[in-house]
Amino acid sequence: MERWPHVVAIAFPAQGHVGPLLKLSCQIARQGIRVTFVSTASVHARMLQASGDGDCCCWGEIERATVLEGMEEVKDMGDKEEVAETRAKVMSRHFQELLREMNSSRDERVTCVVADATIGWAFEVANSMGIKRAMFWPTAVPGLVLSLSIPRLTEAGMIDDCGSASKDTAIQLSPELPAVKATDLLWRCPGDQLRQAIIFGYCMTVNRTVRISNWLLCNSFYELDRATCVLIPELLPVGPLTSADGLGSFWAEDLTCLNWLDLQPPKSVIYAAFGSIAAFSQNQFEELALGLELSGRPFLWVVRSDFTNEDEIRYPDGFSERVSDRAKIVSWAPQEKVLAHPSVSCFVTHCGWNSTMEGISSGVPFLCWPYFADQFYNRSYICDTLKVGLELEAGEAEIVVSRHKIQAQLERLLSDAQIKENAEMLRGMAKRSVSEGGSSSTNVRHFVEQLKRCSEAGP
Numbered sequence: 008m009e010r011w012p013h014v015v016a017i018a019f020p021a022q023g024h025v026g027p028l029l030k031l032s033c034q035i036a037r038q039g040i041r042v043t044f045v046s047t048a049s050v051h052a053r054m055l056q057a058s059g060d061g062d063c064c065c066w067g068e069i070e071r072a073t074v075l076e077g078m079e080e081v082k083d084m085g086d087k088e089e090v091a092e093t094r095a096k097v098m099s100r101h102f103q104e105l106l107r108e109m110n111s112s113r114d115e116r117v118t119c120v121v122a123d124a125t126i127g128w129a130f131e132v133a134n135s136m137g138i139k140r141a142m143f144w145p146t147a148v149p150g151l152v153l154s155l156s157i158p159r160l161t162e163a164g165m166i167d168d169c170g171s172a173s174k175d176t177a178i179q180l181s182p183e184l185p186a187v188k189a190t191d192l193l194w195r196c197p198g199d200q201l202r203q204a205i206i207f208g209y210c211m212t213v214n215r216t217v218r219i220s221n222w223l224l225c226n227s228f229y230e231l232d233r234a235t236c237v238l239i240p241e242l243l244p245v246g247p248l249t250s251a252d253g254l255g256s257f258w259a260e261d262l263t264c265l266n267w268l269d270l271q272p273p274k275s276v277i278y279a280a281f282g283s284i285a286a287f288s289q290n291q292f293e294e295l296a297l298g299l300e301l302s303g304r305p306f307l308w309v310v311r312s313d314f315t316n317e318d319e320i321r322y323p324d325g326f327s328e329r330v331s332d333r334a335k336i337v338s339w340a341p342q343e344k345v346l347a348h349p350s351v352s353c354f355v356t357h358c359g360w361n362s363t364m365e366g367i368s369s370g371v372p373f374l375c376w377p378y379f380a381d382q383f384y385n386r387s388y389i390c391d392t393l394k395v396g397l398e399l400e401a402g403e404a405e406i407v408v409s410r411h412k413i414q415a416q417l418e419r420l421l422s423d424a425q426i427k428e429n430a431e432m433l434r435g436m437a438k439r440s441v442s443e444g445g446s447s448s449t450n451v452r453h454f455v456e457q458l459k460r461c462s463e464a465g466p
């Protein structure tokens with residue numbers, strides 16, 4: 008019987024995880040691999056609804072399958088740990104059933120499970136069924152090295168059982184990389200110990216996941232992360248994972264902002280967007296609004312309906328009228344297209360890794376305002392290592408950043424010629440890595456070739 012490789016991809020059910028894995032899935036599918044993308048029914052429904060006509064170009068090339076949310080079995084919705092554990096248990100059980108069903112009802116057996124590193128259970132399931140495993144690391148590569156170092160750091164007393172470190176801690180992952188500060192630990196969630204415990208728990212499973220994985224993939228490119236890649240030689244950077252067609256978006260993109268951008272002068276617009284999770288206090292939201300106003304420049308601001316901790320979005324008095332001739336506010340933007348637009352001058356960001364890679368791909372300088380977890384490390388990476396941005400926030404969620412600080416940092420950023428030059432250089436490197444023969448596209452090709460060989464060899 009003729010075999011074709013069949014990859015089953017599954018991500019943690021959140022925008023920042025589903026998006027990049029779906030983009031990778033599409034690349035693999037375009038190279039002749041059969042791909043089934045697995046998520047929860049609600050995630051699939053959101054993506055389909057967001058793409059308007061119920062479909063977007065890549066879905067034609069990949070199949071969809073669903074696993075249960077796990078929410079059905081959660082007893083106490085207020086207990087975040089219980090929610091996380093129950094969901095993992097239920098999803099894992101259903102994922103196993105799904106794989107069994109696929110293996111029994113198709114001519115081709117599943118060749119490989121490609122899964123996000125945050126769902127260690129998917130690797131356990133695939134391992135127990137003798138299916139090959141590719142781990143996808145969704146954030147900055149040094150974060151992977153940091154996660155792999157947890158046992159050593161705990162043993163040396165540098166971090167405690169909750170992943171916290173004393174203020175003056177500096178973790179040297181490699182002589183080539185700046186030391187990781189206590190405030191930049193991947194799992195750090197200021198003011199939310201429970202969330203930190205959950206993320207630290209995910210990071211602790213990474214050692215095991217790496218051990219049982221046949222491939223390690225990440226959303227970066229070799230030239231960007233050379234110093235870290237030498238620490239994990241088997242790592243295959245396959246990024247930046249981008250797609251300009253809104254693939255995998257959970258919200259409908261407001262395309263009117265592209266027409267608005269067309270009307271603005273080149274490199275004039277401040278783009279402010281904080282990913283899919285970050286939520287501001289009302290006070291902080293107002294300072295941001297007033298800081299953008301004080302900049303005196305045109306701005307495009309993404310304000311999700313759940314962007315503040317209040318029931319509804321409330322702008323400062325008179326704000327909307329005062330900025331109406333130079334502001335565009337949308338609830339979800341076609342971010343990659345926006346960042347690539349010639350009118351955009353800089354990116355005010357929470358430093359989510361996808362936003363970081365998308366900003367790097369477009370050569371925009373960053374004004375960094377991290378909110379939780381890997382975003383603190385990404386901020387330092389952007390500002391201190393890559394030198395393509397400035398920071399805005401001191402690292403504690405409860406500290407309000409004033410409108411004047413926002414205005415001052417925007418001015419500094421936009422007049423910094425070196426940052427612009429560095430950003431432009433990275434843009435070129437990112438573009439080369441994904442073009443024909445570039446490091447990332449070669450890595451994807453090698454991965455695909457190996458999958459094809461595996462499938463020829465059989466299970």
Ligand SMILES: O=c1ccn([C@@H]2O[C@H](COP(=O)(O)OP(=O)(O)O[C@H]3O[C@H](CO)[C@@H](O)[C@H](O)[C@H]3O)[C@@H](O)[C@H]2O)c(=O)[nH]1
Nearest residue numbers: 022023145146280282283284309339340342359360361362
């Ligand atoms: O108006 C918008 C705003 C965002 N996006 C997209 O949404 C994604 C957001 O991803 P990311 O920047 O990584 O932010 P989060 O949604 O916050 O992602 C979570 O997942 C990431 C990957 O693990 C982590 O780096 C983050 O800290 C974590 O919060 C990106 O692809 C953006 O292009 C849009 O398309 N339109």
